[in-house]
Amino acid sequence: MDKPTPGDLVALEALIEDWLARAQDAADKALNLSRIGASRAEFYRGQADAYRRAAAELRALLADESGEDQAAPVEYAQVSLDTAQTVLKLAGLSAAELRAHPDRTFSILFLPLQFRSVGEVSEMLMDVADVDILDSGRLLDTNKSFVDFAFKSPPV
Amino acid sequence: MSEPILNPTLNLARQLAGQFAIRADQADRKGELPPEDVRALLESGYLTLSIPRVYGGQELSLRECTAAQLELAQGSAASALVAAMQLHVFGSARENRPWPEAAFERLCRIATDGGLINAVASEPALGSPSRGGAFATTAAPHPDGWRINGQKTWITGGKHLTHLLVKLNIEDDPAAVLVPNHAPGMVWIETWRQSLSLRASDSHDVCFDDVIVPFDHLLERGAHPERPPDAWFVILVASVYLGAALAARDAVIAYALERVPTALGRPIATLPSIQRQIGEIDLALQNARSFLLEAAAGWGGDADTRRRWFPRIVAAKVLATETAASVTEKALRIAGGAGITHALPLERFFRDTRAGLMHPPSGDAALEMIGKYAIEQAKGDADG
Numbered sequence: 001m002d003k004p005t006p007g008d009l010v011a012l013e014a015l016i017e018d019w020l021a022r023a024q025d026a027a028d029k030a031l032n033l034s035r036i037g038a039s040r041a042e043f044y045r046g047q048a049d050a051y052r053r054a055a056a057e058l059r060a061l062l063a064d065e066s067g068e069d070q071a072a073p074v075e076y077a078q079v080s081l082d083t084a085q086t087v088l089k090l091a092g093l094s095a096a097e098l099r100a101h102p103d104r105t106f107s108i109l110f111l112p113l114q115f116r117s118v119g120e121v122s123e124m125l126m127d128v129a130d131v132d133i134l135d136s137g138r139l140l141d142t143n144k145s146f147v148d149f150a151f152k153s154p155p156v
Numbered sequence: 157m158s159e160p161i162l163n164p165t166l167n168l169a170r171q172l173a174g175q176f177a178i179r180a181d182q183a184d185r186k187g188e189l190p191p192e193d194v195r196a197l198l199e200s201g202y203l204t205l206s207i208p209r210v211y212g213g214q215e216l217s218l219r220e221c222t223a224a225q226l227e228l229a230q231g232s233a234a235s236a237l238v239a240a241m242q243l244h245v246f247g248s249a250r251e252n253r254p255w256p257e258a259a260f261e262r263l264c265r266i267a268t269d270g271g272l273i274n275a276v277a278s279e280p281a282l283g284s285p286s287r288g289g290a291f292a293t294t295a296a297p298h299p300d301g302w303r304i305n306g307q308k309t310w311i312t313g314g315k316h317l318t319h320l321l322v323k324l325n326i327e328d329d330p331a332a333v334l335v336p337n338h339a340p341g342m343v344w345i346e347t348w349r350q351s352l353s354l355r356a357s358d359s360h361d362v363c364f365d366d367v368i369v370p371f372d373h374l375l376e377r378g379a380h381p382e383r384p385p386d387a388w389f390v391i392l393v394a395s396v397y398l399g400a401a402l403a404a405r406d407a408v409i410a411y412a413l414e415r416v417p418t419a420l421g422r423p424i425a426t427l428p429s430i431q432r433q434i435g436e437i438d439l440a441l442q443n444a445r446s447f448l449l450e451a452a453a454g455w456g457g458d459a460d461t462r463r464r465w466f467p468r469i470v471a472a473k474v475l476a477t478e479t480a481a482s483v484t485e486k487a488l489r490i491a492g493g494a495g496i497t498h499a500l501p502l503e504r505f506f507r508d509t510r511a512g513l514m515h516p517p518s519g520d521a522a523l524e525m526i527g528k529y530a531i532e533q534a535k536g537d538a539d540g
Contacts, residue, residue, distance in 0.1 A: 022178075026174070039166070039167075039170060039227075040170075042166075042167045042170035042171050042174070043170045043171070043173055043174040043177070043230070043231075044174055045170075045171055045174060046170065046171030046172060046173060046174025046175045046177075046231070047174035047175065047177060047178055048174075049171065049174075049175065050174065050175035050178050050179075050192075051178065054192075
């Protein structure tokens with residue numbers, strides 16, 4: 001993705017403000033119970049949450065772009081890709097792909113045929129190594145399951 | 157016309173509906189299911205409503221799920237249809253236990269862990285299997301597992317699904333096989349974007365070209381005529397269309413309160429003719445909603461009891477979908493020219509509810525089932 005221009009940033013900031021205004025409007029409606037009823041209030045609470053969430057996500061994206069609010073990276077153990085592959089084999093997991101990242105974290109993408117939940121996979125991994133599970137879920141483009149992890153200490 | 161306000165499931169459904177509503181128009185125009193809606197359904201636990209408690213779900217009854225769906229669909233009928241598919245798969249399986257228990261538990265765990273699952277039956281040549289016929293999609297043994305070939309159609313959820321429960325034939329036996337989405341050999345064909353209804357439900361086609369799944373993914377094989385019909389699918393799908401119609405009622409009332417024609421000088425909601433038309437809409441919706449919830453509440457008991465109740469389920473579905481179709485048309489008439497533009501969501505509600513008329517059981521088949529049961533009852537009364 002191209003870096004946003006100053007004009008883009010102004011437009012995106014305006015969009016955030018618009019969403020926050022809509023969130024406030026929906027929140028105000030939700031408070032007006034006597035007119036809309038309590039069940040309808042939940043609907044407007046949902047709208048307010050969705051606008052706030054969208055605004056927060058866009059703001060975080062813009063902060064990432066400009067390098068703001070970067071927390072100090074956690075130091076994980078340096079482990080080679082080969083060693084990480086061995087750990088996966090020990091765990092009984094066949095990974096379609098293992099990716100190493102510069103911050104010493106790893107991503108595993110699992111074969112679509114693997115009939116296991118992400119929770120099970122995470123447990124199997126933690127059984128054989130001292131790891132932090134950093135994230136898990138599915139990739140939006142392929143729906144493949146992924147688990148991001150890092151070694152808190154080098155595997156024995 | 158709403159359920160108790162302190163019900164946490166209904167409140168969740170209402171909040172999700174509020175979230176979906178802000179994205180629904182754009183999703184409809186793009187013809188794409190918003191990933192944010194899928195994420196919200198998964199993260200909120202909504203998709204576990206019908207899963208047994210023992211396997212991590214909430215084990216709500218058909219009536220409770222129906223009430224929730226009526227709220228959810230008021231935000232987006234397309235996204236509510238995606239939810240309806242998962243709720244019906246687990247609600248029906250919970251009742252009938254059609255698969256080995258270990259496989260059912262595993263499937264439940266996949267779902268409670270963030271899976272999105274749909275049963276896949278319809279095919280281009282077959283249409284819906286509700287009117288009979290054999291599947292052209294087949295599974296055959298292969299050294300590495302079952303090899304699947306064929307094409308399925310109207311797969312709500314599309315690429316967002318994590319797993320598909322594919323109904324197919326093994327030799328001459330009907331069977332069901334679990335297929336992880338995006339397995340090698342699966343190709344999605346985007347057939348749905350420009351459909352009349354529910355454009356954002358991603359109900360596309362998929363082709364299976366030598367897709368291999370392990371042998372233990374076979375969930376069932378053989379016909380089971382002893383099983384009672386599935387009320388979960390019928391009722392939950394009907395609730396989607398009726399929910400859209402409830403949203404149309406609210407939207408046209410809001411419009412009637414805001415619209416002040418120059419010549420009139422006050423909102424059109426003050427006109428008795430408009431009040432009468434809105435009264436007709438409200439009356440029809442109250443009737444259909446009450447009947448749908450009553451039919452759902454009566455579902456249960458042994459197989460014979462359920463079989464006897466099923467015509468009532470079908471009647472409730474027919475009333476709900478016909479009502480949804482007629483009241484969304486009335487709402488368009490009330491709004492006039494503005495109603496057929498994107499300025500109001502009424503044209504979307506009108507389009508979305510047309511699909512309810514086609515969802516099985518529909519048309520003559522549904523009416524024959526209702527009529528046959530009524531005749532049998534009358535005969536029983538006369539004989540008794």
